[in-house]
Amino acid sequence: MSRATVELDFFGMSKENSSSSSKSKFLNRQRSFRDIQSAISKMNPELLKSVIASGSAASNKSTPDNGNQMSSNKSFSVPSTPKQELPPFPALPVYFPLPRLNLENPLETAPLTIFYNGTVAVFDVPQDKAENILKLAEKGISKTVVEPVADPRTDHQQKLLESLDGDLPIARRKSLQRFLEKRKERLALETPYASTPNTRFQGRKTMKNHYSFWAGLGLASKDEKDSLLN
Amino acid sequence: MNNLNCSGCGVGGGMSDVVLECVMPYIHDPRDRDAVSLVCRRWYELDAITRRHVTIALCYSTSPDRLQRRFKHLESLKMKGKPRAAMFFNLIPEDWGGFVTPWVNEIAESFNCLKSLHFRRMIVKDSDLELLASSRGRVLEVLKLDKCSGFSTDGLSHIGRSCRQLRTLFLEESGIAEKDGDWLHELATNNTVLQTLNFYMTDLTKVRLEDLELLAKNCRSLVSLKISDFELLELVGFFRSASAIEEFCGGSFNEPDQPGKYAAVIFPPKLCRLGLTYMEKNVMSIVFPFASLLKKLDLLYVLLGTEDHCVLVQRCPNLEVLETRNVIGDRGLEALAQSCKRLKRLRIERGADEQEMEDVDGRVSQRGLIALAQGCLEIEYIAVYVSDITNAALEHLGAYSKNLNDFRLVLLDQEHMITDLPLDNGVRALLSGCEKLQRFGLYLRPGGLSDVGLGYIGQYSRHVRWMILGSVGESDEGLLAFSTGCPSLQKLEMRACCFTESALARAALQLTSLRYLWVHGYRETSTGHRDLLTMVRPFWNIELIPSRKVPTVNNAGQNVFDDNPAHILAYYSLAGPRTDFPDTVKPLDPAKVVAA
Numbered sequence: 001m002s003r004a005t006v007e008l009d010f011f012g013m014s015k016e017n018s019s020s021s022s023k024s025k026f027l028n029r030q031r032s033f034r035d036i037q038s039a040i041s042k043m044n045p046e047l048l049k050s051v052i053a054s055g056s057a058a059s060n061k062s063t064p065d066n067g068n069q070m071s072s073n074k075s076f077s078v079p080s081t082p083k084q085e086l087p088p089f090p091a092l093p094v095y096f097p098l099p100r101l102n103l104e105n106p107l108e109t110a111p112l113t114i115f116y117n118g119t120v121a122v123f124d125v126p127q128d129k130a131e132n133i134l135k136l137a138e139k140g141i142s143k144t145v146v147e148p149v150a151d152p153r154t155d156h157q158q159k160l161l162e163s164l165d166g167d168l169p170i171a172r173r174k175s176l177q178r179f180l181e182k183r184k185e186r187l188a189l190e191t192p193y194a195s196t197p198n199t200r201f202q203g204r205k206t207m208k209n210h211y212s213f214w215a216g217l218g219l220a221s222k223d224e225k226d227s228l229l230n
Numbered sequence: 231m232n233n234l235n236c237s238g239c240g241v242g243g244g245m246s247d248v249v250l251e252c253v254m255p256y257i258h259d260p261r262d263r264d265a266v267s268l269v270c271r272r273w274y275e276l277d278a279i280t281r282r283h284v285t286i287a288l289c290y291s292t293s294p295d296r297l298q299r300r301f302k303h304l305e306s307l308k309m310k311g312k313p314r315a316a317m318f319f320n321l322i323p324e325d326w327g328g329f330v331t332p333w334v335n336e337i338a339e340s341f342n343c344l345k346s347l348h349f350r351r352m353i354v355k356d357s358d359l360e361l362l363a364s365s366r367g368r369v370l371e372v373l374k375l376d377k378c379s380g381f382s383t384d385g386l387s388h389i390g391r392s393c394r395q396l397r398t399l400f401l402e403e404s405g406i407a408e409k410d411g412d413w414l415h416e417l418a419t420n421n422t423v424l425q426t427l428n429f430y431m432t433d434l435t436k437v438r439l440e441d442l443e444l445l446a447k448n449c450r451s452l453v454s455l456k457i458s459d460f461e462l463l464e465l466v467g468f469f470r471s472a473s474a475i476e477e478f479c480g481g482s483f484n485e486p487d488q489p490g491k492y493a494a495v496i497f498p499p500k501l502c503r504l505g506l507t508y509m510e511k512n513v514m515s516i517v518f519p520f521a522s523l524l525k526k527l528d529l530l531y532v533l534l535g536t537e538d539h540c541v542l543v544q545r546c547p548n549l550e551v552l553e554t555r556n557v558i559g560d561r562g563l564e565a566l567a568q569s570c571k572r573l574k575r576l577r578i579e580r581g582a583d584e585q586e587m588e589d590v591d592g593r594v595s596q597r598g599l600i601a602l603a604q605g606c607l608e609i610e611y612i613a614v615y616v617s618d619i620t621n622a623a624l625e626h627l628g629a630y631s632k633n634l635n636d637f638r639l640v641l642l643d644q645e646h647m648i649t650d651l652p653l654d655n656g657v658r659a660l661l662s663g664c665e666k667l668q669r670f671g672l673y674l675r676p677g678g679l680s681d682v683g684l685g686y687i688g689q690y691s692r693h694v695r696w697m698i699l700g701s702v703g704e705s706d707e708g709l710l711a712f713s714t715g716c717p718s719l720q721k722l723e724m725r726a727c728c729f730t731e732s733a734l735a736r737a738a739l740q741l742t743s744l745r746y747l748w749v750h751g752y753r754e755t756s757t758g759h760r761d762l763l764t765m766v767r768p769f770w771n772i773e774l775i776p777s778r779k780v781p782t783v784n785n786a787g788q789n790v791f792d793d794n795p796a797h798i799l800a801y802y803s804l805a806g807p808r809t810d811f812p813d814t815v816k817p818l819d820p821a822k823v824v825a826a
Contacts (some may be wrong), residue, residue: 168701168725168726168750168751168795169643170580170640170642170643170673170700171315171318171319171320171321172318172319172580173317173318173579174317174318174319174403175317175403175431175530176530176555176579176580177319178431179530179531180581180582180587183533183582183587184582184587186508
């Protein structure tokens with residue numbers, strides 16, 4: 001059964017090959033890594049999971065690209081060989097179907113090879129799934145790349161935008177915050193695991209405290225007159 | 231003045247005033263009353279004379295004088311001051327405003343029938359309490375200083391001494407300067423009709439046991455007591471006396487290494503609402519004998535793990551209200567769904583961020599929510615901090631939770647990968663399925679809700695009157711789509727959003743029912759907030775808390791300064807702009823902005 005190969009250049013190999021200095025190679029790779037990372041993080045995890053699951057189920061596929069293979073059902077990712085051994089790929093991101101793909105049964109699966117962060121993964125996916133993955137990757141990357149260019153901005157506004165990107169921490173209710181601080185102080189005043197009798201003081205009026213894990217190793221106590229607040 | 235045929239009263243002449251005066255007192259709902267008052271002048275006047283209760287959602291929307299002129303015979307008044315964000319750390323400056331003084335002055339002078347007063351998130355001084363006590367002390371039955379600040383126990387002593395008819399004294403979460411415990415002594419000595427006393431979540435530590443016991447002895451109708459930290463073992467005698475008690479929260483367990491001692495605590499027989507601070511697993515069993523009677527359980531301030539929660543809720547088949555932290559976990563929610571079929575209100579707060587401080591299982595996700603939706607069909611209120619979420623969970627709520635009237639979900643930011651985002655479809659399903667929804671909160675992260683999803687909120691939230699939205703949408707387009715909907719939205723709070731000032735202003739104009747808008751963290755695109763001028767209109771006050779640095783303590787325990795971005799607050803007012811701005815709050819003055 002012949003298989004069409006879908007090749008996706010996550011690392012921008014063609015860019016790398018065309019650039020002159022090793023430093024810019026490095027920078028390209030850095031940028032691409034971030035792009036990949038953000039693209040993958042924006043992918044629908046359910047889709048990724050289902051892809052990985054279907055990939056693992058149909059293992060033992062060899063790829064013509066490098067010597068690495070999915071060796072067993074259990075592992076779907078193996079460390080890759082160094083980049084310079086890989087043949088050149090088209091520029092990122094490109095869906096590069098071989099001609100025969102269009103005529104084949106869309107349900108028929110083909111290997112999808114993903115190079116990511118020093119690992120290689122090969123999945124057997126049908127064409128539509130592969131397209132979805134690529135669209136998601138494209139969408140993810142284009143979003144991170146295109147957005148800043150669309151609106152011309154000043155530095156100040158750019159910084160504000162960056163700081164706004166989910167950087168406002170979720171505020172905590174005061175009453176709960178005080179309780180969590182009190183609890184921390186209750187626990188911090190005694191060393192953990194010190195649950196032997198001779199390290200404890202009896203009675204309410206003392207300042208000594210006990211350390212208590214939620215698992216119930218030791219037990220905490222505190223003089224109620226202790227004002228840990230304000 | 232007895233006009234039988236007032237204009238606009240319908241065919242066949244009007245209703246006689248006598249008839250109307252008989253009917254009016256039975257109309258309580260404020261919206262019905264509002265409609266009644268708009269029929270004609272005579273009906274307006276009758277409503278004004280007979281209206282018993284008024285809630286002023288924001289104290290600056292009107293003035294004491296206006297209130298007095300319209301509702302002279304008011305018996306009950308509730309008002310709120312600071313934005314809701316004031317209950318969270320470091321958002322609203324402490325001196326923001328909401329002073330009760332002008333209101334108390336008017337009450338002392340004019341409101342002769344006032345028996346019940348509820349101030350929420352306002353600044354109260356001892357002099358206000360003294361004036362209240364001396365002018366209205368003889369008739370005051372209910373006093374609630376709810377999340378207020380600015381007063382001390384001296385002010386409370388005045389209340390205790392003079393308000394002998396007080397049925398309810400409510401001080402929960404107020405910031406009170408404590409000088410001594412005399413106020414409780416005054417209350418216990420001078421009062422015999424007290425039913426509810428609440429100083430929960432205040433830091434009052436100088437209350438004396440003998441005053442509590444005196445209270446139990448003198449106030450035989452005491453039904454609800456919520457106190458600050460106080461060793462439970464000392465309350466054995468109190469519990470024996472206070473036999474009518476149905477609700478108790480507070481206390482403390484300072485000898486958990488001797489759990490056997492706590493067997494001596496016998497709770498009163500009618501106790502059905504309970505919350506014991508610092509309760510641990512090994513003393514939990516003192517609750518078991520009456521757990522099946524419990525209708526309300528407060529586990530916000532206990533030291534229990536996930537498994538302990540499961541064990542406890544399984545013993546509470548009659549539970550209607552549960553408040554706890556996310557340590558309850560999905561497993562706890564599954565236990566709840568199985569055992570507590572009568573559950574109406576569930577609040578799950580955010581526990582500690584540090585891994586080692588909470589149970590490993592202490593996370594709530596779609597798994598727990600789906601179980602909850604399917605198991606607790608009578609649920610009306612859900613507030614939850616989740617670590618993970620899916621559209622399916624929200625769809626389940628939309629399908630099963632037909633009585634839901636208040637839903638708030640916050641997606642915590644600990645997990646980098648969330649199972650299923652954006653939540654567009656789930657939100658749509660929830661809003662269209664829960665037809666009784668009136669209050670809605672959604673706090674996500676970038677990518678959590680697309681512009682389409684934000685548009686869905688506008689489209690499907692027909693009866694929602696209050697919303698808080700955090701980190702939703704992708705662009706101004708989403709906000710503008712949202713604001714063409716939400717026909718009932720009166721109060722909107724937004725945080726950490728990506729919208730420009732121009733879009734915010736336009737949205738405010740488009741939301742037909744909007745009377746209050748609070749925004750914290752947005753795209754400041756214009757110098758001097760110029761773009762906000764778009765929403766300048768009569769009776770619409772626009773205020774800013776400019777961006778500032780707030781002192782805080784970071785995780786390493788160091789004192790640092792946090793960047794706090796600008797807040798926008800806009801609201802309708804009949805009283806014109808405020809006259810009591812602190813330095814941190816500035817009105818938006820169009821003339822100044824244009825000149826800049």
